Amino acid sequence: GAVVSQHPSWVICKSGTSVKIECRSLDFQATTMFWYRQFPKQSLMLMATSNEGSKATYEQGVEKDKFLINHASLTLSTLTVTSAHPEDSSFYICSARDGLAGDNEQFFGPGTRLTVL
Amino acid sequence: GESVGLHLPTLSVQEGDNSIINCAYSNSASDYFIWYKQESGKGPQFIIDIRSNMDKRQGQRVTVLLNKTVKHLSLQIAATQPGDSAVYFCAERKGNAGNMLTFGGGTRLMVKP
DSSP, X not given: OOXXXXXXXXXXXXXXXXXXXXXXXXXXXXXXXXXXXXOTTSOEEEEEEEETTSOOEEOTTOOTTXXXXXXXXXXXXXXXXXSOOGGGOEEEEEEEEOGGGTOOOOEEOOOEEEEEO | OOOEEOSOSEEEEETTSOEEEEEEEOXXXXXXXXXXXXXXXXXXXXXXXXXXXXXEEXXXXXXXXXXXXXXXXXXXXXXXOGGGOEEEEEEEEETTSTTOEEEOOOEEEEEEO
């Protein structure tokens, strides 16, 4: 149980285009989802927290107009990197928790490798 | 700002030996700590957790020790195996931070056969 998937697992795009990454909880209701970014050989940095049906809360320094997050259902959150540039190339990881079950544990997805040319 | 950090960026051990990975944290308000294992190109995998009201917790081949006096967390892996080779992260959660996790810098564990 408690499986989180991400799609796509990797994507290559041209500079200036937008890319959408999906995060799904497969067997539980994700009341809260978290989006992280991880640069090579670095730790995970929290970008934003989203609660189902609400606007995402972004961490300091993360542009909300560039990284659009939608969490419209209890099993799906999307991260759209708008007008992507090479410096946005990174490993994007989502995690989810089931707040309805009173569960504090975060379950992580397998990550999405974004390369912007 | 407050952060979680690690003493050693890379740890190399012989197969069969015990491994100890350390983590220092600075936020005394943190009430929950987790160790994650991350293999190359994959998401973090939960290993073991500990709450601040405990000082030791054991799992299968792994033990987490928490020393709140010096704000130190460690992960001990017994009889290290090649499959344990990965990057290990500690993470902390502040009690009133809405379940947000702050990750440490990571330690790469390399197991020599």
